[in-house]
Amino acid sequence: MPRVREFDTDTAVDRAVETFWKHGYDGTGMQDLCAAMDLHSGSIYAAFGDKRGLYLAAMDRYIDTVSRDAIARISGAPSGLDGIRAYFDHLVDAIVDGKRRWGCLITNAVAELAQRDPEIATKIAVHLSRVDTAFQAALARAQAEGALAKGVGPEKSTYLLCVLQGLNVLAKTQPPRPVLEAIVDTALAGLER
Amino acid sequence: MPRVREFDTDTAVDRAVETFWKHGYDGTGMQDLCAAMDLHSGSIYAAFGDKRGLYLAAMDRYIDTVSRDAIARISGAPSGLDGIRAYFDHLVDAIVDGKRRWGCLITNAVAELAQRDPEIATKIAVHLSRVDTAFQAALARAQAEGALAKGVGPEKSTYLLCVLQGLNVLAKTQPPRPVLEAIVDTALAGLER
DNA sequence: CGTTTTCTTGATTATATGTTCAATAATAAC
């Protein structure tokens, strides 16, 4: 019997993702969100509870789309090392002229919110551990393929996670592509046989 | 003829540094600053103009104290590689049970403010390039000492900068010491002869 | 068609924010 919702939740949240991504949590006001989502505050509050609820939804959406696609590149490569390299190459592309110009929503969330909102901290931890797991699997595969240096194994995943976070931070300083490529090359060269 | 200022500027700014460091720019209100600095808003505005002016002063102070000390460890070591290692070891200590638990004020500023405040972005760039220069010098020295692997030279400084930023992000997720130590070991192992 | 239920609208509210300012207090020079 009810009136049906006029807007599509996913596309609305996608807009919210972009806005939070670009300006951070405190940096974006309800006004910005209304403008970006093309919705009135009432609708947003009806659908998501409050600003924080919308942010939580945006994190989920980000992880389910942007991040999932990125992670998929790791396992969808012909070899373990190729997967890792594909992941970082794509990241570099996105930093140079894609959405990753604003870093990574999750990395930004770590910096801004991890220490004041336990629920967000948990979501972050889950996501990071998912990336970590993907790196682990790729490293194990690469190891089995004999592509890694002696003493290098799946346990180096956190190191890759660290490099990833570093790249996401540097992204915000608009570095030229060769700089990013050199960093990735160096980071991976240390692992290769 | 004037009445003399009652509070010491440096110690007041030190308190501001801590507060901004912990809670970010948007995350700390004038109330917090008044409480932390034990000053009334009027005094703060008289001395620093506005909240942003105080933040700028805090960045300068941070760079002049915390960051300067850290950088000094690089050049004040018996060898180039020792300097780099000392720098990261100290960082790990500070992350585990020191102030770096809240990351790095500059790294946090990159994430939160670099893309919306050009003056802050400039200050950040100056600082990062200072760290980069220190890494470069240490790498050159290590190279001259024959401590680096073939093909590794001063140009790897940005790579170290990236790892540094990554560690500062991970710091906010409260990682256990061995994890941090493993990351540093891996990062440096890739450069060593 | 009428009713019910839900969504949308956008003005309104309460609050918190950064900021100002007039009054007061303290110092240094004459």
Added chain:
DNA sequence: GTTATTATTGAACATATAATCAAGAAAACG
């Protein structure tokens, strides 16, 4: 001691913020 100058105080201000809500609109069902 008087005066000139500056610091401190803390209430007050303007603004922006997140959040609410009553009125109107739209759909589904009987």
